[in-house]
Amino acid sequence: MGIFSRKSKKDDVTTNDAGAADSTQPSVTSGGSSLVVNRLVQDALRPWSSSQNAQTMYAVLRQCATGDLLLDASGSEIADKAAPFAKGDTLAIGTQVDNAGKRLLVAFTDNDRLAVYRQNGGATTPPISLGQSASATLQMAATTYDGIAIDPGSPETVFIAYADEIRRGLTDEAGVNEILKTAIVAGSPVEEIIDRAEAAPVVFVGLSARRDDKGEVESIMVPALKGPDGSMYHPAFTSPAEVWAWAPDLDAQPTGFANIARSAREDGQAGIVFNPAGKPAVVPIAAIAERY
Structure with missing residues (x-):
């Protein structure tokens, strides 16, 4: 210091x-x-x-x-x-x-x-x-x-x-997801979280790369979260800082909410969890099933 x-x-x-x-x-x-x-x-x-x-x-x-x-x-x-x-x-x-x-x-x-x-x-x-x-x-x-x-x-x-x-x-625009982040912190209703996430210019996922003995990437995976009942959820983040506050060894990858929603549905997950490093927002898969 x-x-x-x-x-x-x-x-x-x-x-x-x-x-x-x-x-x-x-x-x-x-x-x-x-x-x-x-x-x-x-x-x-x-x-x-x-x-x-x-x-x-x-x-x-x-x-x-x-x-x-x-x-x-x-x-x-x-x-x-x-x-x-x-x-x-x-x-x-x-x-x-x-x-x-x-x-x-x-x-x-x-x-x-x-x-x-x-x-x-x-x-x-x-x-x-x-x-x-x-x-x-x-x-x-x-x-x-x-x-x-x-x-x-x-x-x-x-x-x-x-x-x-x-x-x-x-990111280069510190307030890029201020509206979505604020809604999550405020404990806003699920429908509002979904609306804010769909309107967000970008959201993030955390990626884990598996490498061979030479350091070459063999595969890339998105870690899942296990809920209290054992159900699996797709983590999502409003900034790279949110990713690294949760798991500093992951890579932060920008994407869109629609991609995360489709991935969670196709993988049979129970929903999406925003910003799991703190008080998260949980979006049940049933709330987005008809849209994606």
Whole structure:
């Protein structure tokens, strides 16, 4: 892990020179946002703090495909902190630089953790935070910055993911399956899960390759899941990070929901299980039998 120093970066500052404030401008809150508490990411950070490996790293990244995170906007110059970002305001987003010189976006799972971070740095005033979707935050970290540091200064070890790790786990478009992932996390009805999965631009399967003594691939298989009653299910995933949080030795292969549904029916499986590394969504085969 790197040793960090807070640095002011001019290219992290945005001045709004437009006319009247518009609804698309970021919502900046003095004292932090009490509404943002990302329990999913917080819960994933605990195993990461005690055992830092690929599986626990992707377990954190997979949860960043839904919900919100807070950015540190305490260095901003805002005339009216109770109003939306307006003409003349200057938005400054907090970053850290690691000991390799990589610039990391810092983000927080709740305002208390942001406040502790600011206090540890010597701040005596309440923080100013910018809340935005976690997927947009990870996308920003992978494209504008060299990566992300989540909850620096928190009791858990700071989580760092570099840009290539973010893109590998969440693809080049971190929010590609935010709608489906959110429906799964919310425990939405099966019909809604099916509708979201059919509309998803891509879903993923985990592949296991069997190799001979020379390392040549002899066969490829898709591992199945056994239910409590012994029935077999086809696993499906909303991101590569979901695959590797479940089984880090598998390859993540993009596909379409229709292909998974047909495969499950042809193999006589009982249904499809989305994102088995966490609280999964189960789609019984009877719910899709007429469609596929």
